[in-house]
Every structure is written in C-alpha cells, then in structure tokens.
Amino acid sequence: MSHIILQNEVPSTALPALHTQANADTASIAQFRPFLEKPNADFADFRTPLRNLPDSPIARRFYNAARQVWEEGYKQPFIRDLEAGSLTRARFTFYMLQDYLYLTDYAKVHALIMAKAQDDNIVEHMVEIQAAIAKERSSVHEVYVKEYGITMDEILHAKQSAFARAYTSNILSIAFSRPVLDILVAVLPCAWVYADYGRRLSLEAGDNLASNPYRTWVDIYASDDFWQGAVWLINTIDKLAMNISESEMDGLVDIFVTGVEHEYMFWSSAYDMS
Numbered sequence: 001m002s003h004i005i006l007q008n009e010v011p012s013t014a015l016p017a018l019h020t021q022a023n024a025d026t027a028s029i030a031q032f033r034p035f036l037e038k039p040n041a042d043f044a045d046f047r048t049p050l051r052n053l054p055d056s057p058i059a060r061r062f063y064n065a066a067r068q069v070w071e072e073g074y075k076q077p078f079i080r081d082l083e084a085g086s087l088t089r090a091r092f093t094f095y096m097l098q099d100y101l102y103l104t105d106y107a108k109v110h111a112l113i114m115a116k117a118q119d120d121n122i123v124e125h126m127v128e129i130q131a132a133i134a135k136e137r138s139s140v141h142e143v144y145v146k147e148y149g150i151t152m153d154e155i156l157h158a159k160q161s162a163f164a165r166a167y168t169s170n171i172l173s174i175a176f177s178r179p180v181l182d183i184l185v186a187v188l189p190c191a192w193v194y195a196d197y198g199r200r201l202s203l204e205a206g207d208n209l210a211s212n213p214y215r216t217w218v219d220i221y222a223s224d225d226f227w228q229g230a231v232w233l234i235n236t237i238d239k240l241a242m243n244i245s246e247s248e249m250d251g252l253v254d255i256f257v258t259g260v261e262h263e264y265m266f267w268s269s270a271y272d273m274s
C-alpha cells in the first residue's frame with residue numbers, strides 16, 4: 001500500500017514497540033510505563049490513542065486522519081466540565097438520556113454485524129458486545145438517571161434529538177447496506193474515542209476523581225475491558241482489510257473520520273442541550 005507521509009503524521013518508527021527493547025536506558029522504565037519505551041514527543045506521555053495498541057498501520061492512518069477533531073473533542077467544554085466535576089446535572093442528564101437511546105441503536109448495529117459475519121470469532125464476539133452494551137446501560141445510565149429522580153418510563157419515552165437521530169441513522173444505514181468491514185470501521189470511533197478519553201480523564205484527574213460526581217462514568221470507559229474492545233476491533237479490521245485497494249481504504253478512512261466527528265458532536269449537542 002503506497003502511503004504518503006503527511007506533516008504531523010505519526011511515522012511507524014514512532015510507535016511504542018511494546019515487545020522490543022530498542023533502548024536499554026528506557027527499558028526499565030518501560031516495564032512500568034510502556035508508553036515511555038521510545039522517547040518521542042508523540043508517545044512520551046499517555047495522551048495518545050495509539051499507545052498500548054498492536055502496531056497497526058490502519059489504526060495509525062485512521063487516527064492521523066481524525067487527529068484534529070479527536071484532539072479538539074477532548075478539549076471541548078462538555079469533557080472539560082466533566083473532568084472538573086462542574087458539568088451541570090441538566091447537561092449530563094440530557095446526555096445520559098440521549099446516550100441511552102443511542103445504545104439501543106448501537107446494539108442493533110452490532111446485531112447486524114453478527115447476522116452478516118462469516119467468521120465464528122466475529123459472531124461470538126458480537127454476543128459478548130451485546131452483553132457489554134446491556135451492562136453499560138444498566139451500570140451507568142440507569143444508575144445515574146435514577147439517582148437524578150428520572151424513571152425508567154421517562155427514559156424509554158425520551159425523544160431522540162435531531163443530531164442523535166442523524167448519527168445513529170448513519171451507522172444503521174451502513175449496518176444495513178455495507179459489508180462487515182465497513183460496519184466495524186463505523187463503530188470503531190465509538191469504542192476507541194471513549195476508551196481513549198476515559199483513560200486520559202482517569203489518569204489526568206488522579207485523586208480528584210474520588211469526589212467527582214461523574215466518576216462512575218469515567219471508570220467504566222477507563223476500564224481495561226473497554227480498551228480491549230477497541231483493540232479487538234482494530235485487530236479484526238486489520239485482518240479483514242489485508243487485501244483491500246487504496247480507494248477502498250480511502251472509503252474506510254472517510255467512514256472512520258465521520259464517526260469521530262459524530263462523537264465530538266454528540267457531546268457538543270448535549271452541552272447545548274439541543
């Protein structure tokens with residue numbers, strides 16, 4: 001695959017080589033902090049979604065293409081206020097209700113992956129994902145909204161916002177009309193952006209998280225299980241995309257970047273409560 005190196009792009013040599021010891025001086029530190037294994041501006045801290053991932057040129061290409069919106073998304077007011085613990089309840093509730101509805105569609109998208117998949121590993125993993133989505137709903141969403149005095153009935157009858165509907169319509173349309181590879185790429189931003197932001201928030205907030213009302217939310221997305229969900233998707237996409245053409249690859253990059261943009265806007269529209 002020909003590959004033009006863009007400015008600001010992360011070259012493959014900059015990736016943290018988790019299983020090699022390129023530099024004896026950093027090897028001992030790297031045992032505890034793998035992201036420090038290779039001294040490099042991009043990877044010398046935890047704030048990169050490419051750390052602790054298998055070396056995947058596709059993941060690198062996806063992230064590089066989405067990098068600006070990915071990084072801006074982390075700086076946006078909803079995430080900043082959530083980290084500070086100062087996000088208003090009204091905004092968080094709006095988000096939680098929209099996200100509950102979102103997860104219903106998200107589960108359907110995974111059911112369609114399962115229906116279309118030929119590979120047993122993918123079919124079996126989709127069963128686990130359904131269970132994980134149900135857990136995410138009951139252990140985070142239902143707990144929060146009940147704490148805020150909202151009933152299950154109100155949750156189930158909440159109206160999906162125009163933007164949330166546009167977002168889920170897009171992934172459902174890909175799920176109904178496109179092959180498994182495209183659908184996996186369409187859901188990768190959902191898993192990977194949340195796993196990355198969750199981890200960053202939990203590492204950055206440190207001890208302050210204990211008194212943060214949104215701690216439960218951060219904890220679930222900072223969990224290793226959640227990170228492994230993104231790793232599984234990247235590994236599977238890597239295998240399925242082994243022999244695709246450059247123009248098919250461009251199509252996948254477009255699906256991915258659109259997904260990261262939608263993740264950004266899901267939070268910004270919740271911040272605006274619209």
Ligand SMILES: Cc1ncc(CO)c(N)n1
Nearest residue numbers: 099102190191194263266
């Ligand atoms: C909008 C959105 N994207 C991704 C996730 C992660 O499951 C979520 N809960 N909500």
